[in-house]
Structure formats: structure tokens, C-alpha cells
Amino acid sequence: MADDIPPTGDSIAVGDLSDLADGDMRCFPDVGDYGIVVCRYQGSLYALEDNCSHADTPLSEGRFRGAKVTCPLHGAQFDVRDGTHSGPPAFEGVACYQVVESSDGVVVMLDSGGKESSDGFGEIGGRFRTR
Numbered sequence: 687m688a689d690d691i692p693p694t695g696d697s698i699a700v701g702d703l704s705d706l707a708d709g710d711m712r713c714f715p716d717v718g719d720y721g722i723v724v725c726r727y728q729g730s731l732y733a734l735e736d737n738c739s740h741a742d743t744p745l746s747e748g749r750f751r752g753a754k755v756t757c758p759l760h761g762a763q764f765d766v767r768d769g770t771h772s773g774p775p776a777f778e779g780v781a782c783y784q785v786v787e788s789s790d791g792v793v794v795m796l797d798s799g800g801k802e803s804s805d806g807f808g809e810i811g812g813r814f815r816t817r
């Protein structure tokens with residue numbers, strides 16, 4: 687964990703992610719209700735709630751290509767930069783959290799997760815509860 691980064695608000699230090707290559711993602715299953723998945727896209731880090739808004743499936747088990755994570759269950763896609771979805775079968779986006787990366791490590795700002803996606807992020811969790 688990045689001890690030198692003081693938590694502000696509701697945040698969590700997830701350690702050094704300098705080894706996370708562009709196009710890779712890493713799951714932190716113990717954060718929040720469903721865990722978070724941190725993705726590196728074009729050099730920057732983005733964090734999403736690790737839970738498809740369609741039917742509660744971990745997005746970290748899916749595929750990450752371009753700026754989008756594809757759900758492994760039915761193929762809904764989510765933009766890692768803002769959590770918005772690309773269309774059905776998802777009805778809405780997922781929570782997207784601000785990420786701060788420094789030489790001391792990476793901090794995910796969980797209190798930024800309420801940020802609305804363009805399609806109106808709503809309640810936490812998928813529409814169909816499967817886990």
C-alpha cells in the first residue's frame with residue numbers, strides 16, 4: 687500500500703501499479719461492495735466498479751481492448767474513462783472513480799464514484815442480482 691499518500695475523503699491506496707502495462711487491468715476484490723478494477727489506457731489509470739450493471743458479473747473477468755472493458759457474460763461494453771456503456775444488454779453505466787498516481791503509489795478516490803455517466807449512473811450493483 688502507498689503509505690505516503692494521505693487518504694482524503696473516502697479513498698483507498700492500492701499500491702504501486704507501475705508494472706501495470708497499457709491495456710492491462712487489475713482487480714481489487716476487497717474494495718467496496720463488488721471490488722474495483724483498475725485499467726491502464728494510453729498511459730493513464732482508470733478505475734471502475736468491478737460489476738457489470740446488467741447482471742452482476744465481474745468486469746475484470748472480461749476483455750479490455752481500446753478504452754472498453756467487455757463483460758464476459760453477455761458482452762456489454764463499458765468505457766474505462768467514464769463508466770458509460772455502449773448499449774444493450776446493459777441499461778446503464780458503472781461507477782467510475784478518479785485515480786491519482788504518483789511516485790508514492792496509486793490512490794482511488796471512492797467518493798468520486800457517484801459521478802454520473804452520460805446515461806445516468808444509478809444505484810450500485812447490476813440490474814439483475816446474480817451474486
Ligand code: FES
Nearest residue numbers: 738740741757760
Ligand atoms: S452480465 Fe454483463 S452483459 Fe450481462
